[in-house]
Amino acid sequence: MFAVHCGTEVGFSGPAPRTYRSSEWAERGFCPTCGTHLFYRLLQGDEYILPVGVFQDQAFQLANEVFIDEKPAYYELKNQTKKFTGKQVFEMFASR
Template sequence: MLAVHVGNDVTFSGDAPAIFQSSDWAERGFCQRCGTHLFYHLKENGEYILPAGLFAEGEFTMNSEIFIDEKPGYYSFSNNTRKMTGEEVFAMFAGED
């Protein structure tokens, strides 16, 4: 999934998203009508991470890749990014980083 870190100033129009706690540190939001994944919300800092496909327009700079240990071996991105394994991601969110 390609996602965009958009900070904590996020508003949604239309029906309120359904929100589910997915871990001790985050929750996920979904459309109540169709189930589309709308966001990942980090509870500690209030930051939202939205799927890039939600944006009709925009130019994004990729600066990090997470769960790199689960990446298929047949692709890689051309730019240099910060790469983190799943273990490193969970340690960071758990405050161990």
């Protein structure tokens, strides 16, 4: 999944998203009309992470790759990024 870290100040137009607690430390939001996944929110720190597909006409530069230890061996992204294993990701968020 390609996602954008959007911080805490996120607003939505249209019907208010519905949410469900997907783990002890995060919840997911979706459109109540069509079911489209809209965000992943870290409960500690209230940080929103949105899939790039919800943005139209925006340019993004890939900066980080997470769960790199679970990446299929048959692909490699072209640009240089910071790479984090799953363990490193969980440690990073646990320290916030």
